Amino acid sequence: MHQKRSYILSLLIVFLLSPFLLKAQIAEFRDSVIQISGITMTADSLRAIPAVSIIVKGQNRGTISNRSGIFSIVVFKGDTLSFSAVGFKHKNYRIPPEIKGNSFSLIQLMVEDTTYLPVTIIKPYLSREEFERAFANMDIPDDAYEVARKNTSNARLRAMARFLPMDGKEGTGAYLNKQAQSLYYAGQPPPQNIFNPLAWAQFIQAWKQGDFKRKDDSYGSY
Template sequence: MQHKRSFILSLLIGFLFLPFLLKAQIAEFRDSVIQIQGITMTADSLRAVPGVSIMVKGQGRGTISNRSGIFSIVVLKGDTLSFTAIGFKHKNYRVPLDLKGNTFSMIQLMVEDTTYLPVTVIKPYPSKEEFERAFANMEIPDDAYEVARKNTNNAHLRALARYLPIDGREGVNMFLNKQAQSIYYAGQPPPQNIFNPFAWAQFIQAWKRGDFKKKDDATF
């Protein structure tokens, strides 16, 4: 009986002090959150370094510095920030545990990294005739205009529209259009397209394209 009373008494004391414990934990967590605002610059000329990736190690989250090298990120005291950028050495910064307040400003200096490429030897053609032959048979890649012209070719677009299946958006739009059409003519007979000149024009164009012939071949 005495053991039961002591157990109940400990539970009551725990319930009484539970709000204070939660409040203390919340206050401790709130004090450990740091808003870091900083700038990434070169170590030699103090120029802003844009596009620097700032990641919090072990957490899979981070940010990128803007065109002026400015960044902002929320971390916890004791976290380690990883700074990486193309052409610069990798840098790590550990947030001190004894920071005061919830905001911190920093300047991260990035040291340029020299990358040595393998040696490339450029040799001339053995003769002028061989150079002219290679230059005449050279395949020139398509420019943006030629790529756009090929992508908007009517025959190419018709082939894609004929053989590619519809995606989810087209299927939903087709279903909604049919549903709206059925609701529009609810309670009255639908119009007869045999007297519609636009329907006849679409039928003639489909006949010329061979749409009906393709359907007949598919049935066999």
């Protein structure tokens, strides 16, 4: 009986204190959130840098500065912001955990990243005839349209169909057609196509296209 009273008293105390505990947790969470508003600028001329990516390190979220270099993001105290932009060095900034308040202004200065390319020496042709000969024999690579046109030509598709195995859809279709033919002629002998002129025309056309050539080139003459 005494244990039951103690249990009920414990539940009553927890029930009475739960609003205060929940309020304390909400206050702690609210105090750990901070809104960062700032601007990204060049370190030498204090010029605004647009389109700077600001990513919260270790998390899949962030923002981008606008055309005036201004940005705003909500983070937790202690998070690290990663600044990156084309033509500038990467920069990290850690939000101080002990910072007071829920808003903070930041001016992030970024240093330009200079990239040195290898030297390129341009020399003219010795004569006009040499230039015309080199221009006529120049190997110009195919563009995307020409590559697509060659890959979808009828001759190339027929050659690929001879060596590529059937996919799942083609195999299922062939099996269903075979089953349908076997059921269509169930109980009677199937017709012979030896006297069918249409079958002979299809056979001659397939022979011209090379459909009956050996597909496995691994067999050579010994």
